[in-house]
Amino acid sequence: MRVAFVGKGGAGKSAIAGTFARLLARSGRPVLALDSDPMPGLAFSLGLRTSDAAIPEDAVEERAQGETGPRYRLRAGLSGAEAVDRYAREAPDGVRFLQFGKLRGQEPAMMRSQMAFRQIVQDLPEDRWDVVGDLPGGPRQAAFGWAPYARTLLLVVEPMTKSLLTGRRIARLAAGMKSAPAVLAVVNRVREPGDVERVKQATGLEVVGAVPWDEELAEAERRTLAPIDHAPASPAVRAIESLVHELAGESHR
Numbered sequence: 001m002r003v004a005f006v007g008k009g010g011a012g013k014s015a016i017a018g019t020f021a022r023l024l025a026r027s028g029r030p031v032l033a034l035d036s037d038p039m040p041g042l043a044f045s046l047g048l049r050t051s052d053a054a055i056p057e058d059a060v061e062e063r064a065q066g067e068t069g070p071r072y073r074l075r076a077g078l079s080g081a082e083a084v085d086r087y088a089r090e091a092p093d094g095v096r097f098l099q100f101g102k103l104r105g106q107e108p109a110m111m112r113s114q115m116a117f118r119q120i121v122q123d124l125p126e127d128r129w130d131v132v133g134d135l136p137g138g139p140r141q142a143a144f145g146w147a148p149y150a151r152t153l154l155l156v157v158e159p160m161t162k163s164l165l166t167g168r169r170i171a172r173l174a175a176g177m178k179s180a181p182a183v184l185a186v187v188n189r190v191r192e193p194g195d196v197e198r199v200k201q202a203t204g205l206e207v208v209g210a211v212p213w214d215e216e217l218a219e220a221e222r223r224t225l226a227p228i229d230h231a232p233a234s235p236a237v238r239a240i241e242s243l244v245h246e247l248a249g250e251s252h253r
């Protein structure tokens with residue numbers, strides 16, 4: 001399975017993606033969790049206490065003169081898969097975690113790390129890992145460039161007007177992509193029965209999951225704990241478990 005969570009900032013992408021990755025790993029799959037949002041989020045919802053898992057400087061080199069392509073690339077001889085083996089951190093349940101680098105820091109160092117990350121996600125061997133990506137918020141086309149691996153984009157949408165509008169735009173942008181991945185909606189912060197239907201109507205998307213409003217998720221965040229460690233039986237975690245089952249049942253995703 002290769003999925004990436006998209007949606008508006010604050011929609012709940014990181015909370016859901018981290019929990020999703022942990023649950024998928026518990027079902028026995030090798031899982032690689034990728035954070036391409038420069039604002040740290042996924043590390044914490046996976047249960048890591050810090051978000052340091054950037055690609056080190058010496059893994060990257062500048063393109064030689066006369067060579068074409070991006071300015072920086074993985075150093076010669078280092079494949080994307082090897083870079084994951086070396087630099088991805090181990091999170092609970094055996095999830096491997098990699099992120100493209102932090103927003104602070106020096107511009108050239110960030111650029112090096114980001115370009116190496118991009119190369120890694122482009123080169124991932126097809127069937128070695130199930131991949132769960134957490135993409136930056138917002139309906140920018142550029143955000144999708146960070147998930148060339150995704151067969152399915154999971155659009156996290158709240159049943160609120162602004163979120164619905166963003167959802168509709170993202171659905172349209174994704175449909176216009178060259179190798180268009182499938183786009184499915186996950187409704188988050190569901191409070192009443194009509195919420196799922198509102199999202200279906202407003203986005204025109206199939207809804208594959210509905211995660212209830214759950215105070216335990218916010219509490220997990222306050223304690224810097226993964227939702228699945230803080231409240232494994234909470235309604236939101238259970239709903240994410242159903243989402244994993246729903247998607248794992250369909251191997252093309």
Ligand SMILES: Nc1ncnc2c1ncn2[C@@H]1O[C@H](COP(=O)(O)OP(=O)(O)O)[C@@H](O)[C@H]1O
Pocket residue numbers: 007008009010011012013014015016041137188189190211212213214215216217218219221236
């Ligand atoms: N279903 C929910 N119920 C209650 N709080 C939630 C829910 N989903 C997410 N949150 C909380 O909302 C905040 C934003 O979620 P986050 O996953 O960081 O959003 P994003 O990654 O899309 O920016 C976090 O504090 C998170 O714990």
Ligand SMILES: [Mg+2]
Pocket residue numbers: 013014015037039040041042134
């Ligand atoms: Mg996030």
